[in-house]
Structure formats: structure tokens, C-alpha cells
Amino acid sequence: VPETLIKEADPLLSSGAHSRAILNILADLTDDQAWMHDTHKAVVNVLSDFSEEKDRLQLTQRAVLNFLQDVEDERAQRERAEAEVRQINANLEERVTQRTLQLESANKELEGFSYSVAHDLRTPLRAIQGFSRILKEDHAESLDDEALPLLGIIVDATNKMSQLIDDMLAFSRIGRLGITLRQINMRELVDGVVAELTREATATTLELGSLANAFGDTGTIRQVWVNLLGNAVKYSSKNDNPVVQIDSNIEQNEIIYRIKDNGVGFDMQYAHKLFGVFQRLHGADEFSGTGIGLAIVKRIVERHRGRVWAESVVGKGSTFYFTLPSGTSQ
Amino acid sequence: MNKKLLAAVVLMVEDSATDAELCIRTLKKQGLANNIVWVKDGAEALEYLFRTDSDDQARELPKLVLLDLHLPKVSGLEVLHKIKTNDRTKLVPVVILTSSKEDRDIIEGYNLGVNSYLSKPVAFEDFITTVTQMGLYWLVVNHSPLHEAGTPDDTQHAT
Numbered sequence: 001v002p003e004t005l006i007k008e009a010d011p012l013l014s015s016g017a018h019s020r021a022i023l024n025i026l027a028d029l030t031d032d033q034a035w036m037h038d039t040h041k042a043v044v045n046v047l048s049d050f051s052e053e054k055d056r057l058q059l060t061q062r063a064v065l066n067f068l069q070d071v072e073d074e075r076a077q078r079e080r081a082e083a084e085v086r087q088i089n090a091n092l093e094e095r096v097t098q099r100t101l102q103l104e105s106a107n108k109e110l111e112g113f114s115y116s117v118a119h120d121l122r123t124p125l126r127a128i129q130g131f132s133r134i135l136k137e138d139h140a141e142s143l144d145d146e147a148l149p150l151l152g153i154i155v156d157a158t159n160k161m162s163q164l165i166d167d168m169l170a171f172s173r174i175g176r177l178g179i180t181l182r183q184i185n186m187r188e189l190v191d192g193v194v195a196e197l198t199r200e201a202t203a204t205t206l207e208l209g210s211l212a213n214a215f216g217d218t219g220t221i222r223q224v225w226v227n228l229l230g231n232a233v234k235y236s237s238k239n240d241n242p243v244v245q246i247d248s249n250i251e252q253n254e255i256i257y258r259i260k261d262n263g264v265g266f267d268m269q270y271a272h273k274l275f276g277v278f279q280r281l282h283g284a285d286e287f288s289g290t291g292i293g294l295a296i297v298k299r300i301v302e303r304h305r306g307r308v309w310a311e312s313v314v315g316k317g318s319t320f321y322f323t324l325p326s327g328t329s330q
Numbered sequence: 331m332n333k334k335l336l337a338a339v340v341l342m343v344e345d346s347a348t349d350a351e352l353c354i355r356t357l358k359k360q361g362l363a364n365n366i367v368w369v370k371d372g373a374e375a376l377e378y379l380f381r382t383d384s385d386d387q388a389r390e391l392p393k394l395v396l397l398d399l400h401l402p403k404v405s406g407l408e409v410l411h412k413i414k415t416n417d418r419t420k421l422v423p424v425v426i427l428t429s430s431k432e433d434r435d436i437i438e439g440y441n442l443g444v445n446s447y448l449s450k451p452v453a454f455e456d457f458i459t460t461v462t463q464m465g466l467y468w469l470v471v472n473h474s475p476l477h478e479a480g481t482p483d484d485t486q487h488a489t
Contacts, residue, residue: 119400119429126429126452127348133454134355155454162452 005029107176114172121165129158160290164278167292171277174299179217181304186211186257189218190246193225201233201242209247212255214324220300221324227293228259228320234287236263236317254306254323262317266310274310297322338393338469342368343375343409344427345401349450353396353427356458362465367392372404376412379419391422391476394468397444399428399435407438414443421475423468427461 005026132154140148187208194206206229214221229244236242245260266274266281273279275298280291301308301322312318340363344350350368357363369375375397381389395413399406406426413419425446426439439447448464451457468474 115430115432118432122429122450122452123346123349126352126450126454126457127346129452129454130348130352130457159453 110172111176114169117165118169122162125158125162125165129155132158164290167290168277171292171296171299174220174296174303177220179220179303181215181217184214184216184218184221186213186248189222190225190229193222193229194246196226197229197233201237204233204236204242204244206233207243207245209245211246211257212248212250212326214255214326216304216324217300221304224297224300224322227297228322231293232259232261232263232318232320234263234289235265235282236261239263250326251323253326255326256321256323258319258321260317260319265312265314265316265318267314268312271310271312275308338363338365339390340366340394340396340469341375341378341392342366342396343370343372343401343406344368344396344398345370346398349398352457353461356461357465360462360465362462362469371402372406372409373402375401375409376404379413380416391419393423393474393476395422395424396427397424399426399430399439407435407442410439410442410444423472423474425464425468427464 132151135143136148136151143151187210190208190211194208198204198206229246232244233242236244239262241262243262245258247258249256249258264282270281274281275294276291277295278291279295280289298308301324304324306323306325308320308322310318310320340357342350342353344353354366354368357366367378369378375395378389379391379395397406397409401409406428410424410426413422413424420443423445424443425448426435426444427448427450428435429450431449436447446464446468448460451460
């Protein structure tokens with residue numbers, strides 16, 4: 001276009017004085033056109049850049065959206081998992097509640113059982129014993145010498161049975177008793193038990209070593225000592241010089257109490273029977289008792305989260321151990 | 331024992347025939363009570379204590395109630411509750427005589443206002459001692475608000 005413009009303007013250019021100026025304008029126009037062209041190109045380039053940028057942005061946006069979707073998925077999944085955990089917990093809780101109720105009702109039943117044992121079994125016993133005695137007192141002349149001692153056997157048997165019932169009830173009561181944990185001055189407690197025992201068993205020497213204090217229920221722990229020391233005295237009573245040694249040892253997180261006697265001892269192969277209800281390793285004619293004492297000991301100690309065991313050599317004596325947790329955390 | 335003592339009614343609420351017989355035998359042998367009315371369950375006991383006679387006169391109250399706890403129909407504790415919440419009967423001494431040595435029975439008995447709680451020993455000598463001491467205390471030593479001066483004890487008859 002500038003070529004034609006110049007040719008058309010030629011006569012003007014050659015005839016006038018303004019030719020120079022016009023030429024300059026034309027030259028400027030040409031420059032402008034070139035500039036426009038460049039600018040256009042630049043704009044096109046920029047637009048193209050924009051477009052590419054837009055594509056990239058779109059890609060980025062898609063990535064971000066995907067990412068957000070992933071996050072959302074994960075959240076949903078976590079919520080599902082949490083709901084599942086909650087459900088499991090709820091089920092567990094329900095099962096615990098149910099089991100607790102079952103245990104409570106079983107406990108109630110047992111309680112009712114021991115209660116009726118207390119009442120219903122004693123009444124016929126009292127009748128057997130009472131009327132045997134009345135027979136003996138009021139009708140002795142019509143009974144011969146053989147018959148009278150038989151009545152004595154009946155009376156003895158009813159007394160034994162009555163003792164068994166009392167022991168069984170004492171044992172079941174331990175399970176029902178609430179235990180209150182407080183600091184026990186063990187030395188003082190054992191001193192008291194020893195004083196009581198030596199009043200009856202004067203022949204026995206009871207040697208007290210150091211005794212660590214523990215947390216426990218004073219009443220029932222006292223029962224543990226009464227039973228264990230009572231046994232030690234009883235089963236060493238046939239020794240000419242009976243000695244019972246008592247002390248304690250503090251281990252990592254428990255206190256081990258030890259009661260050692262030089263009595264008849266027992267055969268270790270029967271050790272597992274030692275703490276069973278009404279289990280006896282000696283005949284009633286040898287040593288008296290119904291076999292409830294150690295069962296009560298085990299029950300009390302285990303309610304305190306302790307352990308109890310024994311070691312023995314026949315004829316040399318026995319050593320009984322029980323532990324109580326140390327520290328105040330219990 | 332004097333005539334007045336032997337004429338006083340002791341109401342014994344006891345479902346076991348053997349326990350009742352041992353108890354009656356002991357009280358009679360010791361000369362503590364001759365006029366023992368024995369009922370076998372709580373309903374009979376309430377009937378005895380609260381029934382009015384044909385002429386609408388309330389029956390003479392017993393001098394002592396011996397009460398077992400485990401009874402058919404109406405329990406001993408229910409009988410005790412009725413006796414101790416009724417204005418006419420609340421002053422009658424009630425002694426629980428039962429096989430139970432359970433703390434909850436003892437506590438519940440005293441909560442309801444029982445005058446004494448005794449458990450029946452199985453051993454014969456102990457049983458006789460317990461019943462004799464109980465009879466001596468409540469029928470001889472103790473002053474009861476009923477059956478004191480002015481009450482015509484010796485006019486009553488056992489059913």
C-alpha cells in the first residue's frame with residue numbers, strides 16, 4: 001500500500017514544497033504499520049501464551065479438584081472407620097453390660113444358695129442332734145450299752161456338718177465382702193495375731209523378722225495371718241521344739257510375706273490341692289480342721305491382686321508365701 | 331414358777347416342727363412358759379395377732395413373740411413390720427429366733443424395731459442355753475409395758 005500511496009502522491013511531491021513533510025508522514029505511517037504489525041504479532045503471541053496458561057490452569061484445576069476429591073474420599077473413609085469403631089465399642093459395651101448382668105445374676109443366685117444353705121441345712125441338723133440327745137437323756141434306760149455310743153457318733157457328725165456349713169458360708173462371704181484398701185501397719189497387725197495364738201499354743205516359738213507395711217484391707221488380711229499362722233502352729237505342734245518364723249521381702253512391685261514352720265510338712269505332689277475348698281492333706285484324726293482355711297487365704301490374697309503358694313519337705317516343715325502389691329497405686 | 335408367768339401366752343412363729351418342739355420342750359422343762367401358742371407361718375401369726383373375736387373384742391396380746399424369719403406365705407420380717415407399725419401391738423416384745431446369722435437379717439430386724447435377735451445354735455447344749463436365757467430374760471427379768479399391773483393375765487386361755 002505505501003508504494004501506491006507514494007506513486008499517487010508523486011505529482012504533489014514534485015510540485016509542492018510540502019513534499020518533504022508528506023514523505024516524512026508517509027514514512028511515519030509505514031513505521032506505524034510495521035509497529036502495528038509487530039504489536040499484533042505480540043498480542044497474538046500473548047494470547048497464545050494466555051491460552052497455554054489457561055490449559056495449564058485447567059490442568060492444575062483438575063489436579064486440585066482430584067486432590068480435593070481424594071481428601072473427601074479419605075475423610076468419608078475415616079468417618080466410616082470411626083463409625084465402625086464406635087459401633088464395635090458400643091457392641092463391646094453392650095456385651096460387657098450383658099456379661100456383667102449375667103455375672104450379677106449368677107452371683108445373686110449363689111448368694112441365695114448360700115443363704116438357703118445357712119437356713120435350710122441347719123434346721124434338720126439341729127433336729128438330728130437335738131432328738132438324739134433327747135433320746136439319750138430321756139430314754140437311756142431302754143437303750144443298751146451298744147446303742148448309747150452310737151447316739152454320740154450321730155451328735156459328733158452333726159457338729160462336724162454344722163462346722164462345714166459355717167466354713168462354707170465364711171468362704172462365700174469373703175467373695176461378697178467389699179474390701180477397703182488402706183495402709184496396714186503389718187508388724188502391729190501380726191503382733192496382735194501372734195499374741196492371740198501364743199495364749200493357746202504356749203509351746204511354739206514365733207519369731208518375727210522385719211515386716212513391710214502394705215496396702216490392703218485390714219480385716220481380711222488379718223484373717224490371712226490368723227489362718228496361715230494358725231496352720232503353722234497346728235502342723236508344727238508335734239515337733240518337740242516348734243518354731244515359726246515370719247518375715248517379708250520387698251521385690252520390684254510386690255511384698256512377699258513368708259511363714260516358715262518346722263512341722264510335719266506335706267508332699268509337694270499335692271501342692272496344687274492345698275488351696276482348694278475342703279481339701280486336706282492330713283486326716284482329721286491327725287490334725288483337726290475342715291480344709292477351708294487356705295481356700296479363704298487364697299481368696300483374700302487374690303482379691304488383693306496378690307499370689308499365694310507354699311513349699312515343703314515332708315517331715316521338715318513348710319513355708320507359705322503370699323504377696324501384696326507394694327506402693328500406693330493400688 | 332408362779333401361776334401368772336405360766337399363764338402368759340408366748341406366741342411362737344416357727345415353720346419347722348422339730349425346732350418348735352425343741353423350743354417348747356426347753357421352755358416347759360425350764361418352767362418358763364406353759365402357754366405357748368405355736369403358729370406355722372406368717373399369715374397365721376398375723377391372723378392370731380390381729381383377728382378380732384366374735385364379740386368384736388381384740389384378742390389378748392401375747393407377752394412375747396418368738397419369730398422365725400423364713401416362713402411360708404408371710405415372712406418373719408413382714409410380720410415384725412406389721413407388729414411394730416400397729417399402735418395396739420407395737421409394744422409387744424418380739425424376739426427373732428432364727429437359723430440365720432447373716433448381717434443383713436440382723437440389721438433389717440433391728441431396723442424394723444425387733445427387741446432381740448438370736449440365732450439358733452445347732453449344738454444341743456448351746457440351743458438349750460440360748461432358749462433358756464432368752465426365756466429367763468424376756469419372761470422373768472424384763473419388765474414389759476403390757477401385762478404389768480392391771481392386766482388380767484391369768485384370765486386368758488390358749489387357742
